Amino acid sequence: MTITALFLVVIALMLGAIAGWMVGSARKSAEAQRARSERDRVIVERDSAKQERERSEKLRAEMQQRLEEAQQARAVAESHFSNLQKVEDTFTALAQKAFKNVSESLVSANKTQVGGTLDSMLMPVREMLDAYRGEVQKSEQERAIGYGGLQEQIRTLLATQEQASREAARLANALQSPTVQGSWGEMSLKRCIELAGMSEYCRDFDSQHTFFSDDGRRLRPDIVINLPNQRVIAIDAKASLSEYIAACNESDETRKAALLQQHAKNLRRHIDALAKRDYQSNIGETLDFAVMFIPGEHFLAAALAADLTLLEYAAERKIFLASPTVLLPLLRAVAASWKAEKTEENAKRMHDAAVDLFNRFVKVMDHLRDVGARLGKTVEKYNETIRSIDSRLWPKGEELQQLAGVGKGMDSLEQIEAVPLESSKLRLTMQSEEPGVVVQIKAES
Numbered sequence: 001m002t003i004t005a006l007f008l009v010v011i012a013l014m015l016g017a018i019a020g021w022m023v024g025s026a027r028k029s030a031e032a033q034r035a036r037s038e039r040d041r042v043i044v045e046r047d048s049a050k051q052e053r054e055r056s057e058k059l060r061a062e063m064q065q066r067l068e069e070a071q072q073a074r075a076v077a078e079s080h081f082s083n084l085q086k087v088e089d090t091f092t093a094l095a096q097k098a099f100k101n102v103s104e105s106l107v108s109a110n111k112t113q114v115g116g117t118l119d120s121m122l123m124p125v126r127e128m129l130d131a132y133r134g135e136v137q138k139s140e141q142e143r144a145i146g147y148g149g150l151q152e153q154i155r156t157l158l159a160t161q162e163q164a165s166r167e168a169a170r171l172a173n174a175l176q177s178p179t180v181q182g183s184w185g186e187m188s189l190k191r192c193i194e195l196a197g198m199s200e201y202c203r204d205f206d207s208q209h210t211f212f213s214d215d216g217r218r219l220r221p222d223i224v225i226n227l228p229n230q231r232v233i234a235i236d237a238k239a240s241l242s243e244y245i246a247a248c249n250e251s252d253e254t255r256k257a258a259l260l261q262q263h264a265k266n267l268r269r270h271i272d273a274l275a276k277r278d279y280q281s282n283i284g285e286t287l288d289f290a291v292m293f294i295p296g297e298h299f300l301a302a303a304l305a306a307d308l309t310l311l312e313y314a315a316e317r318k319i320f321l322a323s324p325t326v327l328l329p330l331l332r333a334v335a336a337s338w339k340a341e342k343t344e345e346n347a348k349r350m351h352d353a354a355v356d357l358f359n360r361f362v363k364v365m366d367h368l369r370d371v372g373a374r375l376g377k378t379v380e381k382y383n384e385t386i387r388s389i390d391s392r393l394w395p396k397g398e399e400l401q402q403l404a405g406v407g408k409g410m411d412s413l414e415q416i417e418a419v420p421l422e423s424s425k426l427r428l429t430m431q432s433e434e435p436g437v438v439v440q441i442k443a444e445s
Contacts, residue, residue, distance in 0.1 A: 014128070017068075176428070185237035186222055188295035190325055193223070196331030221279060221290070225334055230340040233334075234279045237293045240266040244299055258307075264307035267294070267321075273367075291320050291330075297323045315414040 221234040241265060247259035271292060279290050292314065294300045300323045304310055314321050322330065 062178040153245070182237070182239060185239035185293065185295045188239075188324065189235065189237040189293050189327075192293075192327050193331060196328055197335045198225075198331055221277075222293075225331070226335050227334060233289060233291060233295055235291045236274055237295060238267070238270045238274075239295050239299075240270065241296075242300065242355055244302060260302055260306040263299075264310060267303045268310065270308065270311065271314045271317060271319055273319075274319055291322050291327065292319055293327055294321060294323050299323075339417060 005377065062270060130323060222237050223235040225233040227233065240263070241262040243259045246255045246261065250256040274292055294303075300321060307313075311321060
């Protein structure tokens with residue numbers, strides 16, 4: 001074999017190696033891009049899953065399916081890479097074997113002529129193969145790291161979904177308890193009272209009023225709302241949710257409809273039980289009506305959809321069904337009526353105070369009138385005394401002074417001309433305590 005033929009073989013092998021490396025790089029880049037795309041898509045779905053807690057079970061199944069698809073894609077990628085690795089190993093082994101055979105043949109045939117030339121010629125090929133092997137190993141490490149991070153994120157997402165499912169299950173189990181349902185209903189009722197502004201009126205509602213029926217049964221509405229004019233409203237909170245929750249979790253439409261029908265029947269039974277308590281007879285004629293509070297618009301809407309006559313059935317028994325959207329405006333109206341009542345009471349107190357002030361003013365005017373009359377009489381008596389002195393006593397005094405020839409001269413006394421002013425006639429009017437009666441007071445000087 002000549003040197004030219006050897007060079008051709010080497011060049012062919014180099015071209016084959018370069019072509020294999022390019023094919024492997026292209027496949028590796030495609031697989032890495034596909035893995036990154038798959039990872040980004042799973043991350044987006046993970047963020048969406050956090051915002052859709054109510055669909056946790058369905059999303060979990062979907063993510064499980066996507067995980068299996070990712071694992072299948074990884075398995076395919078690993079299979080392709082394994083095949084590529086096998087091709088590379090086979091090519092490397094064949095090339096090394098061919099190089100070894102060629103080298104041994106050339107060395108044995110042209111040992112004296114070629115010498116170390118063949119080793120120096122094959123050195124670039126070996127370096128190229130070593131560099132290619134290093135790149136492949138580096139790519140494999142990066143791919144393993146990328147897939148490891150993707151799997152960790154998927155495991156975290158699945159753990160989060162599992163925790164959300166457990167919390168939802170615990171909440172559903174808690175709401176199955178009648179005691180928890182009752183406490184939740186009472187808390188919702190008190191929250192509505194706070195939002196309506198009734199809390200600031202301490203006497204406007206009394207919690208846990210207890211009454212006893214004629215047969216000794218204990219009757220205790222949850223809330224008694226006091227209205228103006230000594231009227232009241234009794235409110236009982238009822239939260240029967242077991243069948244409703246079961247219906248929400250039911251996928252079969254027939255079974256779901258049956259559960260909602262049972263939910264409506266439960267509310268009807270609560271209406272009957274509330275009617276038998278007969279708050280009207282025990283609280284008295286001041287009771288306007290009783291309200292059965294259902295702490296959720298959807299709970300009441302589902303029952304009304306299943307039983308169209310439920311509202312009429314309750315109204316016939318003087319019981320009105322109310323959800324938060326109905327009870328809150330009712331309580332706000334009660335709060336407004338209490339404010340109007342207090343305004344009216346304040347106005348009445350102001351009227352009473354004004355009448356009292358007016359009566360006191362009239363009393364003072366009477367006293368002043370008496371004082372003025374007495375002052376006038378005093379001045380009149382004083383002037384009469386002065387006139388008597390001037391006409392009778394004063395001349396005798398002057399005569400005595402002249403006879404004695406001594407003594408100090410006496411100054412005459414002046415009469416008082418000023419008299420108490422006469423006040424204009426006053427026409428005073430005040431409101432009597434009896435409605436529609438006006439009392440007129442005429443004050444004369």
